[in-house]
Structure formats: structure tokens, C-alpha cells
Amino acid sequence: MTLGRAAAGAAMLLMMSGCAATADGTGAGDVASIALPPAGAAPDYQLGGAYAPADGVEIVGRDRGAEAADGVYSICYVNAFQTQPGELGSWPQDLLLHAGGAPVFDPDWPDEVLVDTSTDEKRERIAAMVTPWITGCAADGFDAVEFDNLDSYTRSGGALELDDNLALAAELVDAAHAAGLAVGQKNAAEDAVALHERAGFDFAVVEECAAYEECDAYADVYGAHVIDIEYTDQLPRPFAEMCADPASPASMVLRDRDLLPAGADGHVFATCDRA
Template structure:
């Protein structure tokens, strides 16, 4: 509740100064395009797919709108050693990890100096996405402050997010907000995000919060292990985004055990 209240106040404070429309140099995801989410190994998308999300280490999907995934606020699994220890959030002398993803450490966004050093690293990834031919970038874990035991604030993360969105726009990429429904107004108005990539907004009944900010430019990934009703029923629900896909939570590739991929009928 506190986070929601803070977001509302910040959104009002920044409404006149925020960047609420994308620059002319970027292209937004096509409204209603059928998505696939391939953060594991990349593979050829199914027929009908029009937008694909892939990890920054992959190549963009040929012939369709491609979004480059970047973990901008936490370390990626296996990459913690590449970060200077001074940029990892500490509590009682120990590095703070995401409780749901225990191999991801939180980056310390609490000071301007640390935010600049984090940005120096992440902006290189953003520029790499642009050079590879991606159309957009999504920044994950914008809400890391909620897992920081009070060490980080929404304002801290918004300050870094603004730097990253500016870098994306400078590179010709649209910038996608990843999750953090309660912060969508501030992230759009102040940091300048152009669209949203959401996980399970239909399950948690949050899709409307994103659509109120980004309209048709909301891409939703639902997971097969956590559906309260059939995916067909979710597709038929007017509250669900037009761009929605059902995937397995581990995002494995076709042919692997557990692979799930389903689109809403058109």
C-alpha cells in the first residue's frame, strides 16, 4: 500500500516534467501483435508471431519486432563476479539477494555515483542490443527496491531507470517497463518508458494498470504452472491484453521436456 501511495504522489509531482511520449526515432511494438518470450535459448518463432523477446546475448528474431532483455537492477545468474563488489547492495556485511531468485544480487542504486557506475555497464549492453538489430529493450527488476529491506527507494531506481531509458532512446531503441504495475505512472511519466512487458498480469488482475498508462502497447506472458483458469478463458477476457502468450516458466525450447507455447486464437 505504501508503494502505491508513493507512486501516486510521484506521478503527480512529475506529470509536468516527465517524458510521456516516445521520441520520433523509436518504433513501438505493433499493437496486438502475437508474442513469444525466448529468454532461454533462441529458436524459430511459430507462424503468426509478430514480436519476440530474447536475451541480450542472442540475436534478434529475423523479420519481426524484437525486444532485448536486460537485467538492469540485479545481477544475472552466473555474472555476479563480473560486477565490482561496491555495486552490490550490502546488509549487515552481506550481499543482498532476491529471495525468489537467490542467484541474483541486488545492485546498489542508492547514490548518484553508484547509479552512474551501474549505468556505465548497462548502457554498453543497450548499445550492443542496438548494434545487433533489436528494436527495443526491456529493463528487468525495476522494483528491486521492494526487496532491499529499506536500503533502496523508488526514487533511487527511477533515477537509474531514467538514465537507461535515455540511453535506449539515444540508441534508437524503444524502452519497455518490465512488471512493477504499481509504479507504471511514474516510470512512464518520469523515466520515459514507452511500453510494458508484463508477467502474469492476467493472473494477478494487473493488466488494466498497465493499459491505463501504455494503452495497446502491453505485452503479457502468462505461465502454465500458475493458471487460475484455462488459458482460453483468459484469452476471451476483455481485461487481458491482445498481445498475450502462454509459456512454461523455465522458457525452454521446442523439443525440451516441459515446453509450453500457446497463443490466443484470432
């Protein structure tokens, strides 16, 4: 974190200290003034490395450590419910979920440990760690933030529950709204209704909803504000057919699984031709 970002985050925290959350999980900030991603716009997903967006792209998702893309709607990725690769040592051990004396790792991402959302006290401390990342996204010019691993409770062996993650999510959504950011739900199709109605999420950023035929679960909640990333190694049919399917989101992009930057060997990027 740069000194400028830290200072901006501290200033934003001071501004937020006077904002109380409402009972339904909606922040006290002026949510009505927050801009949602343009419906149906062509997206790109650049978590593997930032590069200049292609012509016609209007939405770009990048990691919180990257700069916002200029001239487009920019979404900041935050891994809020598990540790980010390389950042395990920055988390207090008692905020990490343990089982049998050992940290609980995500089986699909063995360098990510689940954070422990099981108590009010721990959730407050987790929110205190994540909120400067959120305000840093705002200070860096992003328009929105997306929170990943909202479904970490499903990998906790029963130690965590949906309500635990919803309670933390509501705090983080409030912080993002207070910072002037829209908030995207990342994946977790089965919890979309609860995440929107109880935690206050504004839109969805999803992976492979067309491949797994679950886009309706998001569209039923967020309408046209669903951004879908499909991957080349998991396509059940040609991407052009998926684009033509009315069940697919209008905002859809095809990427390589590693989300490599443009120019790298193996980079793939394609959007739907909606003309």
C-alpha cells in the same frame, strides 16, 4: 561480449556523449522516430533459449546474449537492477547492495544480487556498465529493450527507494532512446505511472497480469502496448478463457515457467486466437 559488439557500443557511447537528458527524464534522441511493438500482435518469450518463431508471431523477446529474431519486432532483455546469473563476479563489490556485510540476494532468485542505486555516483557507474549492453542490443538488430527488476527497492529492506530506481531507470531509458530503441517496463504494476511519466518508458512487458488481475494497471498507462506472458503452472482458469476476457492484453502468450526452447521436453507455447 564480442569485439564487434564492444566496438559498436563504444561508437554509440561517443554519439551519446553529446546528448543531454531533459528535465522530465526524456532523452535528447529523436524519440518520435522510435518504433513501438505492433499493438495486439502475437508475442513469444524466449529467454530460456532462442528458436525460430512460430507462424503468426510478430514480437519476440530474447536475452541480450542471443541474436535478434529475424523478420519480427525483437525485444532485448536486460537485467538492469540485479546481477544476471553467472555474472556476479563482473560487478564491483561497492555497486552491490550489502546488509550486515553480506550481499543482498533476491529471495526468489538466489543467484541474483541487488545493485545499489542509492547515490548519484553509484547510479552513474551502474549506467556505465549497463549502457554497453543496451548499445549491444541495438547493434545486434533489436528494436527495443526491456529492463527487469525495476522494483528491486521493494526487496532491499528499506535501503533503496523508488526514487533511487527511477533515477537510474531514467538514465537507462535515455541511453536506449539515444541508441534508437524503444524501452519496455518489465512488471512493477504499482509503479507504472511513475515509470512512464518520470523515467520515460514506452511500453510494458509483464508476467501473469491476467492471472493476478492487474492488467488494467499497465493498460491505463500504455494502452494497447502491453505484452503479457502467462505461465502454465499458475493459471487460474483455462487460457482460452483468459484470451476471451476483454481485460486481458491482446498481445498475450502462454509459456512454460522455464521458457524452454521449442523441441525441449516441457516446452509450452500458445497464443490467443484473435480471428
